[in-house]
Amino acid sequence: MMKTIQLKTSIPGPKSQALMKEREKHVAPAGHAAPVFVVRSEGSMLEDVDGNHLLDFAAGIGVMNLGHAQPSIQEAAKEQLKNATHLQWNVTPYEGYVKLAAKLNQITPGKFPKKTFLANSGAEVVENAIKIARQVTHRQAIICFDQAFHGRTYMALTLTTKNKPYRYGFAPYNPEVYRAPFPYPYRGMDADTAFARFEEIVNTQVIPTNVAAVIIEPVTGEGGFLPASKEFMQKLQAFCKTHGILLIADEIQSGFGRTGTLFACEQYGIEPDMLTLAKGMGGGMPISALVAKAEIMDQVMPGSIGGTYGGNPVACAQALAVIDLFENGPALANAKKLGQMIEERMKQWREKYRCVGDVRGMGPMRAFELVKDQASKTPDPDGTKKLIQFCYEKGLVMLSAGTYANVIRLLMPLTTTADQLDEGMSIIEEGLKKL
Ligand SMILES: Cc1ncc(COP(=O)(O)O)c(C=O)c1O
Incomplete structure (x- = not known):
C-alpha cells in the first residue's frame, strides 16, 4: 500500500531520464508537470519507474476524483x-x-x-x-x-x-x-x-x-x-x-x-x-x-x-x-471535509507569505495566486514554476492555471486522507517560505 511519499532516487530518477530522451525523439512536443514515468497508481499515490512514490495533487487534471485504481x-x-x-x-x-x-x-x-x-x-x-x-x-x-x-x-x-x-x-x-x-x-x-x-x-x-x-x-x-x-x-x-x-x-x-x-x-x-x-x-x-x-x-x-x-x-x-x-459511498462527505481542511489551512497564507496574492475556490476546488508583491498584484509566473518544481522534487505533483500562469490549483483525488493532505500542504508551505 502506497500512503506517503517515498523517494528512492532524486527526481526524476535515472530510468525516467532515459525514457524522457526516448520521448523527445518520438513524441510531439508538450510540457509535463511532473516528468517522471508512472507505472502504477493507487488512491492519491503514483509509483514511477525508479520506484519513487509521489503524492498526486493533480489527479490527471481533475479526472481521478475517486482515487487511482478504485477497486x-x-x-x-x-x-x-x-x-x-x-x-x-x-x-x-x-x-x-x-x-x-x-x-x-x-x-x-x-x-x-x-x-x-x-x-x-x-x-x-x-x-x-x-x-x-x-x-x-x-x-x-x-x-x-x-x-x-x-x-x-x-x-x-x-x-x-x-x-x-x-x-x-x-x-x-x-x-x-x-x-x-x-x-x-x-x-x-x-x-x-x-x-x-x-x-x-x-x-x-x-x-x-x-x-x-x-x-x-x-x-x-x-x-x-x-x-x-x-x-x-x-x-x-x-x-x-x-x-x-x-x-x-x-x-x-x-x-x-x-x-x-x-x-x-x-x-x-x-x-x-x-x-x-x-x-x-x-x-x-x-x-x-x-x-x-x-x-x-x-x-x-x-x-x-x-x-x-x-x-x-x-x-x-x-x-x-x-x-x-x-x-x-462517502465520496461527497470526504470532498466537503477536504474542502474545509484546505480552506482552514490556506486561510492564513496571505498574511504568512507575501508572495500569495489571493486564495479562493469552492469546496476542495481551491487555488492560490502568486504575485511579485501584494500591493501591485503583479503576477509571478516564474515563482509559480519554481514552487511547482520545488514540490515535484519533494515528490508532490501539482498543476498551475490562470490567464497569467500564476495560479496553483489543488486537484487531488477527493479520497485524499487528512495525513496525505497535511503532507502535501506542508511541502507547499515549505516552498512558499522560500519564494
Ligand atoms: C471546463 C472545461 N471544459 C472543457 C474542457 C476540455 O476537455 P477535454 O480536454 O476532455 O477536451 C476542459 C479541460 O480541461 C475543462 O476544464
Missing part, C-alpha cells in the same frame, strides 16, 4: 471487457449507454425531463452543445467569458480565452462568438460590473434575439478556479430565460464532487438548459456527456450528432460505477 470501478470495466469492448451506438445499441443516460438525467440539476448524448472528451460535448443550440434556436451568436477554457477543438478553442499556449498560431477562429467579462474580484472585475458588461455586450453588440447560447464554467478550471458569484449566475439564468437563450453550464472540471457537491450548479441554485460533463465522470476512461432538457434534445435532427466511439461500453460501465460510489 469497484476497475471491476466494472473488467466485467464489461469480458462481454464487449466496442459496439458503436448507431450500429447496435447496448444497455450501458441507456443506463448511464438515465442516471445522468436523474442526478443532474433541473427538475425537468432530460436527455443525454455521450461522447469521448470534454471538447467534443462542448462542440455538440453549440451545434445543438444553433440548430434548435435557429440563432447563431454564442456568448462566452474571459478566463474561459472549453477545450482545444476549433469551436471549443474559439470559446477559450487564453492565447499562449492554447490559441497561438491557430487563427482564424469561428465567427459569431462574443466574449464578456467573468467576475474576478481580486483583479478588479466585481460580479455586478461583469453582469452589467455582459448585458451591454448582448444588448448593443449582438441583440438578444440573435443569441443561441451562453456558455459558462460556474467555477473556471484552467482560468484559475474563479467561482462566479451566486447572484451573477442567477441573473445570467434569468436573462437567458427572458430572451429564449440557452444556458450551457460547462462542469467538465467542476463536476463530479470537485466543489464538494456533485455539481457546482447545485450550490448556485442554477438549472442549466444544457450541462457538459467529462473528466471525473469516467473514473479515468475517456467519456463525456451532454445532458440537456428533453425538449431541446428532441429537436435535434437524428444523425446530425454522433461519433464512432462516443459512449463506449467499457467507459459507460466505469461511469456507472463512479456514480454508484458517489451515491452510496
Whole structure:
C-alpha cells in the first residue's frame, strides 16, 4: 500500500531520464508537470519507474476524483471487457449507454425531463452543445467569458480565452462568438460590473434575439478556479430565460464532487438548459456527456450528432460505477471535509507569505495566486514554476492555471486522507517560505 511519499532516487530518477530522451525523439512536443514515468497508481499515490512514490495533487487534471485504481470501478470495466469492448451506438445499441443516460438525467440539476448524448472528451460535448443550440434556436451568436477554457477543438478553442499556449498560431477562429467579462474580484472585475458588461455586450453588440447560447464554467478550471458569484449566475439564468437563450453550464472540471457537491450548479441554485460533463465522470476512461432538457434534445435532427466511439461500453460501465460510489459511498462527505481542511489551512497564507496574492475556490476546488508583491498584484509566473518544481522534487505533483500562469490549483483525488493532505500542504508551505 502506497500512503506517503517515498523517494528512492532524486527526481526524476535515472530510468525516467532515459525514457524522457526516448520521448523527445518520438513524441510531439508538450510540457509535463511532473516528468517522471508512472507505472502504477493507487488512491492519491503514483509509483514511477525508479520506484519513487509521489503524492498526486493533480489527479490527471481533475479526472481521478475517486482515487487511482478504485477497486469497484476497475471491476466494472473488467466485467464489461469480458462481454464487449466496442459496439458503436448507431450500429447496435447496448444497455450501458441507456443506463448511464438515465442516471445522468436523474442526478443532474433541473427538475425537468432530460436527455443525454455521450461522447469521448470534454471538447467534443462542448462542440455538440453549440451545434445543438444553433440548430434548435435557429440563432447563431454564442456568448462566452474571459478566463474561459472549453477545450482545444476549433469551436471549443474559439470559446477559450487564453492565447499562449492554447490559441497561438491557430487563427482564424469561428465567427459569431462574443466574449464578456467573468467576475474576478481580486483583479478588479466585481460580479455586478461583469453582469452589467455582459448585458451591454448582448444588448448593443449582438441583440438578444440573435443569441443561441451562453456558455459558462460556474467555477473556471484552467482560468484559475474563479467561482462566479451566486447572484451573477442567477441573473445570467434569468436573462437567458427572458430572451429564449440557452444556458450551457460547462462542469467538465467542476463536476463530479470537485466543489464538494456533485455539481457546482447545485450550490448556485442554477438549472442549466444544457450541462457538459467529462473528466471525473469516467473514473479515468475517456467519456463525456451532454445532458440537456428533453425538449431541446428532441429537436435535434437524428444523425446530425454522433461519433464512432462516443459512449463506449467499457467507459459507460466505469461511469456507472463512479456514480454508484458517489451515491452510496462517502465520496461527497470526504470532498466537503477536504474542502474545509484546505480552506482552514490556506486561510492564513496571505498574511504568512507575501508572495500569495489571493486564495479562493469552492469546496476542495481551491487555488492560490502568486504575485511579485501584494500591493501591485503583479503576477509571478516564474515563482509559480519554481514552487511547482520545488514540490515535484519533494515528490508532490501539482498543476498551475490562470490567464497569467500564476495560479496553483489543488486537484487531488477527493479520497485524499487528512495525513496525505497535511503532507502535501506542508511541502507547499515549505516552498512558499522560500519564494
Ligand atoms: C471546463 C472545461 N471544459 C472543457 C474542457 C476540455 O476537455 P477535454 O480536454 O476532455 O477536451 C476542459 C479541460 O480541461 C475543462 O476544464
